[in-house]
Amino acid sequence: MTDIKIPLRDMRFAMRELLDWDQHYASLGYEEATPDLVDAILEEGAKFCENVLAPLNAVGDQQGCTWNDGEVTTPEGFKEAYQQFVEAGWPSLAHDVEYGGQGLPPSLGTLMSEMVGTTNWSWGMYPGLSHGAMNTLEAHGTEEQKATYLTKLVEGTWTGTMCLTEPHCGTDLGILRTKAEPNADGSYAITGTKIFISAGEHDMAENIVHIVLARLPDAPAGTKGISLFIVPKFLPTAEGSVGERNGVACGSLEHKMGIHGNATAVLNFDGAKGFLIGPPNKGLNCMFTFMNTARLGTALQGLAHAEAGFQKSLAYAKDRLQMRSLSGAKNPEGAADPIIVHPDVRRMLLTQKAFAEGGRMLISLCAQQVDRTHKGSDEDKKEAEDLLAFLTPIAKAFLTETGFESANLGLQCFGGHGYISEWGMEQNVRDARIATIYEGTTGIQALDLLGRKVLMSQGELLRKFTKQVHKFCQAEIDTEALAPFVSRLQELNKEWGDVTMHVGALAMENPDEVGAASVDYLMYSGYVVLGFLWARAAKVASDKLAAGEGDADFYRAKLATARFYFDRILPRTAAHAAAMKSGAGNLMDLDAEHFAF
Amino acid sequence: MTDIKIPLRDMRFAMRELLDWDQHYASLGYEEATPDLVDAILEEGAKFCENVLAPLNAVGDQQGCTWNDGEVTTPEGFKEAYQQFVEAGWPSLAHDVEYGGQGLPPSLGTLMSEMVGTTNWSWGMYPGLSHGAMNTLEAHGTEEQKATYLTKLVEGTWTGTMCLTEPHCGTDLGILRTKAEPNADGSYAITGTKIFISAGEHDMAENIVHIVLARLPDAPAGTKGISLFIVPKFLPTAEGSVGERNGVACGSLEHKMGIHGNATAVLNFDGAKGFLIGPPNKGLNCMFTFMNTARLGTALQGLAHAEAGFQKSLAYAKDRLQMRSLSGAKNPEGAADPIIVHPDVRRMLLTQKAFAEGGRMLISLCAQQVDRTHKGSDEDKKEAEDLLAFLTPIAKAFLTETGFESANLGLQCFGGHGYISEWGMEQNVRDARIATIYEGTTGIQALDLLGRKVLMSQGELLRKFTKQVHKFCQAEIDTEALAPFVSRLQELNKEWGDVTMHVGALAMENPDEVGAASVDYLMYSGYVVLGFLWARAAKVASDKLAAGEGDADFYRAKLATARFYFDRILPRTAAHAAAMKSGAGNLMDLDAEHFAF
Numbered sequence A, B: 001m002t003d004i005k006i007p008l009r010d011m012r013f014a015m016r017e018l019l020d021w022d023q024h025y026a027s028l029g030y031e032e033a034t035p036d037l038v039d040a041i042l043e044e045g046a047k048f049c050e051n052v053l054a055p056l057n058a059v060g061d062q063q064g065c066t067w068n069d070g071e072v073t074t075p076e077g078f079k080e081a082y083q084q085f086v087e088a089g090w091p092s093l094a095h096d097v098e099y100g101g102q103g104l105p106p107s108l109g110t111l112m113s114e115m116v117g118t119t120n121w122s123w124g125m126y127p128g129l130s131h132g133a134m135n136t137l138e139a140h141g142t143e144e145q146k147a148t149y150l151t152k153l154v155e156g157t158w159t160g161t162m163c164l165t166e167p168h169c170g171t172d173l174g175i176l177r178t179k180a181e182p183n184a185d186g187s188y189a190i191t192g193t194k195i196f197i198s199a200g201e202h203d204m205a206e207n208i209v210h211i212v213l214a215r216l217p218d219a220p221a222g223t224k225g226i227s228l229f230i231v232p233k234f235l236p237t238a239e240g241s242v243g244e245r246n247g248v249a250c251g252s253l254e255h256k257m258g259i260h261g262n263a264t265a266v267l268n269f270d271g272a273k274g275f276l277i278g279p280p281n282k283g284l285n286c287m288f289t290f291m292n293t294a295r296l297g298t299a300l301q302g303l304a305h306a307e308a309g310f311q312k313s314l315a316y317a318k319d320r321l322q323m324r325s326l327s328g329a330k331n332p333e334g335a336a337d338p339i340i341v342h343p344d345v346r347r348m349l350l351t352q353k354a355f356a357e358g359g360r361m362l363i364s365l366c367a368q369q370v371d372r373t374h375k376g377s378d379e380d381k382k383e384a385e386d387l388l389a390f391l392t393p394i395a396k397a398f399l400t401e402t403g404f405e406s407a408n409l410g411l412q413c414f415g416g417h418g419y420i421s422e423w424g425m426e427q428n429v430r431d432a433r434i435a436t437i438y439e440g441t442t443g444i445q446a447l448d449l450l451g452r453k454v455l456m457s458q459g460e461l462l463r464k465f466t467k468q469v470h471k472f473c474q475a476e477i478d479t480e481a482l483a484p485f486v487s488r489l490q491e492l493n494k495e496w497g498d499v500t501m502h503v504g505a506l507a508m509e510n511p512d513e514v515g516a517a518s519v520d521y522l523m524y525s526g527y528v529v530l531g532f533l534w535a536r537a538a539k540v541a542s543d544k545l546a547a548g549e550g551d552a553d554f555y556r557a558k559l560a561t562a563r564f565y566f567d568r569i570l571p572r573t574a575a576h577a578a579a580m581k582s583g584a585g586n587l588m589d590l591d592a593e594h595f596a597f
Helices: A008-018 A021-028 A035-053 A056-063 A078-087 A106-119 A121-140 A143-155 A283-319 A343-375 A378-413 A425-436 A442-455 A460-476 A480-509 A512-547 A552-569 A572-581 B008-018 B021-028 B035-053 B056-063 B078-087 B106-119 B121-140 B143-155 B283-319 B343-375 B378-413 B425-436 B442-455 B460-476 B480-509 B512-547 B552-569 B572-581
Strands: A066-068 A071-073 A158-163 A179-182 A188-198 A207-214 A227-232 A234-236 A242-245 A248-253 A264-277 B066-068 B071-073 B158-163 B179-182 B188-198 B207-214 B227-232 B234-236 B242-245 B248-253 B264-277
Touching (some): A008 A021, A008 A035, A008 A512, A021 A035, A035 A106, A056 A425, A071 A248, A106 A121, A106 A283, A121 A143, A121 A264, A143 A158, A143 A227, A188 A227, A207 A264, A343 A512, A378 A460, A425 B378, A425 B425, A442 A460, A442 B343, A480 A572, A572 B572, B008 B021, B008 B035, B008 B106, B021 B343, B071 B248, B121 B143, B143 B158, B143 B207, B158 B188, B158 B283, B188 B207, B207 B283, B227 B283, B283 B425, B343 B378, B378 B512, B460 B512, B480 B512
Antiparallel strands (some): A066 A071, A188 A264, B179 B188, B207 B227, B227 B264, B234 B242
C-alpha cells in the first residue's frame, strides 16, 4: 500500500504563492506566524500525520469502535496517538493565549486539519469536533464557562461534541424535543435523545463537553425556541478537575458505511445537568458559530479524500502493467505498459488532481477569510464575513461532492483491486460518502447559497465575488499565456449573473423555483469558483515560468492541470445551467402518489 | 424497512407496450411464450423474489461468506433459497429443450434475472454465472460436454463460473500465465492461480463447472494463444454423477466493499483435469460468448440498484416529515411536511426513476435482440447482432454508472439515516459499486464502443442506430404531444454523428484520441440512447392517453418522467461533447513524473 505524503509543496503554493499568507499574517498582526515558524509547523505536523496517523487509518476501519455498557473503546492506537497530539500542543495551536492557546492564525489550524484529515479522517474528527465546541465557547461562553471548559478543550485533555440531531429531526431543528428544565442552582436538567453524535463517547480524553440544543419550558415553537447548553460528561469540580458523572449516557453506536474509527453515538440525556450558553431561545444563532466551523471542516473532507485517493491511484497507475499504449509501446521490455500511459486513466487521475488542488485553493481562500474575521479592521471583517458567507456553502457541498467523485475515480483506477479492502481505496470511498450529508446535506447548502446568501442579499454577495472575477479577467485579458482561461471565465462569470437573475425572477412567482434550481446552482457556482482559482493559479505559474523562478516542472504541471480543468471539467456548467433554467414544473407537476405504480 | 416490490407494471410497459414482445415472440416461433404464460411466469417469479430473496439481501451483506480450509459457507438461507429456485425449474427457463431446458425465449430469462437482481444481487450471481457457462457450452461444447455438463447446469444442480483474471492481469488477458498441459487421455492438466472468481466456491450446488482460460504449451504469445477449458470441481463419473475431487481449490475469499453474499474466490489450479472447449488458441473468441452474456447481465445490475434504491427512497420521502414546503405547508396538521414536497428531493427521486425505467427499456431492447440472434432469419440475426454489438458496451457502462449515481441519490434522500446500515441504502451503494468494474470497466466498454464498434465499422453500427432515431423523429415531427422531445432528439442525433466524425478524424492522426474521447463518448451515447427510448415511451403514453386506454395516471407519469429526463438529464451531453472535442493534448502532455511533486 502507498504511504500518504502530505503535499507540502502544493500547500505552500496555495497559501503562499497564490494567496500570499506571509503578507496576510503580517498585515493582521500575527507577528509570530513568520514564514520560518509556519514552515516548521507544517513540517512537524506532516511528520506526525504521516508517521502516526496514516498507519492507523486502516486499523480504524477494520476495528471500529466498540460499545460495552455505555463505555466506548476506540481502535488500537487511537488513544496513544491522541496523547501524542495533545503533548505536542496541537489542539491549542490557533486558540486564544488567554485560555492556554498559542494564538496562531486559525488558517494554520486549517492546514493542520487538512493534514490530519488526509491521513486519517475518522481519527481527526475527535479533535475536529473540539474546535467547534471551542469556537462556540469563545464566542458565547461566560468568563467562568471559558475558564472551566475552554481551557481544558484548548489543552486537549477534554474533547467536545455538537448535539443537534434527534431521531425525528435532522435538518429540521425547529421540531426538536430535548427539554431543558431549570434547576434551583441556575443550571438546567436536560432530557432527551440525541443521535448521530460524532465523537460522542470514547476513551481518548478524560472528559467530553457536549454542546446541546434543547428547549426551555416556556420556549416558543420552532427554531425561535431553541437554546444552547453545555453538558459535560463529568461535572467539573470547583478546582476544575473531573468530578461526578453527569446524567448523559451513550446508549449505542451506529453501524455505518464508513468512518468506522469514529464513534457515532446515540446519547441519552436523563436530567443531565446543563449550563446555558448565550441568551435563552437564541441557541440556533449561537450554534451557527459551531456550524460554520464544522462546515468548513467538512469541506476539507472532500479535499482530504480526493488527495488520498489521488496519491494512491497515481502510484498504482505508474506501477501496474496492463495493455499497450494505443500510440505504441511505452515500456517495450515489460509485459505491458504502466496504465498511466492510457488516456482514460490520465483523465481519472487529472480529475482527482484538479479537485484536490483546486479544493486546496478554495479551502485556503476560506481559511484566510476566517483570519480576517478574527483580526481584521472593521471593514476588513465585513468583507471577509461576506465572502465567507458566500463561499462556505459552496466549499462544503461542492468539495464534498467532487471529493466523493474523486474517491470513486481513485478506486476505479485500480479496477477490481479497488473493490478489495486491502488497497484502502474502498475505505476512502466509504469514508468520503458521509461528507455530502452531515453538517447540512448538499441540498441544504444549496438552499443556503441560493436562497439565503444570494437571493436574500438581492444578489449582493454574488456580485461582490463576480466583481473580483471580472477584475481579474480585465487585468489579464491580454496575457497570452492565460488566453485559454480568461475569455471562458469571463463568459461564465456573466452567465452566472444572468442565470441568477433568471432564477430570481422565477422565484418571485413561485418559491419552489429556488429549491428546483438550488443544487444545480450550487454545483454551477462551485465549478466557476474553482475555475477562477485555477485561472489565478495559472497566472502565478506562468509568471514564475516567465521569470525563470523555482521549479519549472511544477509550474508547467499547474498550467497543464488548469488547462485540463477548463477543457474537461468546466463544460459541466452547461448541463447545470440548462437544468436550472428548465424551471420547477418538471419536478413539481407529478403527483406524489404517481411516482410509482 | 421497505419491502421491494417487483415493478411488474413497468416491466410490462417496456416489453409489451413499448417493444411488443407478444408479437415478437409469435413471429420468432416461440409459440409457448403466450401472453398468459409470460404473465404467469412474471408473477410467479416476482413472488419468489419478493418473498424468498428480498429478506435474504441484508443477511447476505451482514454474514458474508465464510472460508474454512477450502470450503465456503454461504449466508444463512442462501442454500435453501437456491434449492427452491432449482425445484421450481428457474435455471432451465430459457435453455434448450434438448438438454432439459424449457426452451422459452432468452429475454424472459433476462426479466427473471432483473427480478432476482433487484431483490438480492449477491444471491443472483450464483445462478447468473451459470447462465454464462451454459451459453458457452451451448455455443462451443461437444455433444458429450453438453450431455455431461450442460444438462446439470440447466437443471441447476451444478453451477458455473468464469475464470479469467489472474493477480497480474485483468483487462490484459494476453499476458495470462495459467498453463494447460496435455494429459495422455486427451484431457489437460491446468495449473495456475485465478482471482476474483465470483461464485467460485460455495455450498449451494453439488458441483461447480469452472470455465477457465489457459495457455497450451506451444501457444503463441498474447491473446492469440489462449484456450478455453472446462474444469469441474468434482470430475463427473461415467454415469454423470459427482465423482473424484479435481485439483482445484479455493485458497481464500476476498474481503470487499460489497456483494458480501457472493463468494469472490482465489482459485488455485494444481494440475487440475480440464477439457478443451472449442478450438485450441481460440479461447478468447469463445469466451466472448460468455462475456457478452455477462456484460448484459451486469448492465442489469445498474438497473437493479437504481430500482431498489428508488423504491426505498420514495417510500421514505413520503413518510419522513422534515421542514415545510417553500410554497406553503402541505401537511399542516403534522409537525412538518413529508420531504417529497421539496423540489430537490423530487429531483433525486426522478433521476433514479428516469434511470431505472429508462434502463429497463434499454435492457429489454437488448434482450429482444438476443432472442432474434437465436431464432431470427439470417437477415434478422445479422441486424440483431449489429444492434447488440453496438448497444452492449453502452448498456453495460452507462447503466452501471447511472445505477451507481442512482443508488447514491437513494442514500442521499435518507440524509444521515442513509449512511447507517439498518436502512439498506448504504449496502445498495456498496453493492452497486462493483458494477462499473467487473466484466470490463467503464473505460474498457468505452474503448470497445468507440474503437471497435464505431470507428472500426467506419461508423456503420452507429449509422444504423441513428437512422432509426431519425426515422422516429421524422415520423413524429408534427405530433404536438411529442414536441418537447422530437426536435431536441433530432439535434442530438445529428451532433452524435458530427462528434463521431470529429473524433474519428483526430484519431487518424493520433490513436490516443480514441482513449481520450472514449468515456465521454460512451456517456454521451448512453444519454442519447436513453433519450430515444424515453421519447418512444412518451409516444406510447400519449397515444394511450389520446385513445383513452388504460390507467391515465400511469401514462401521465411516463410523460412527466420523459420531460424530466429531457429537461434535466439530457443536457449533460453538452459537457461530454465539449470534453471529447477538446482533444487528447490536455491528457497526454503532462509527463507521468510530473503528476505530483
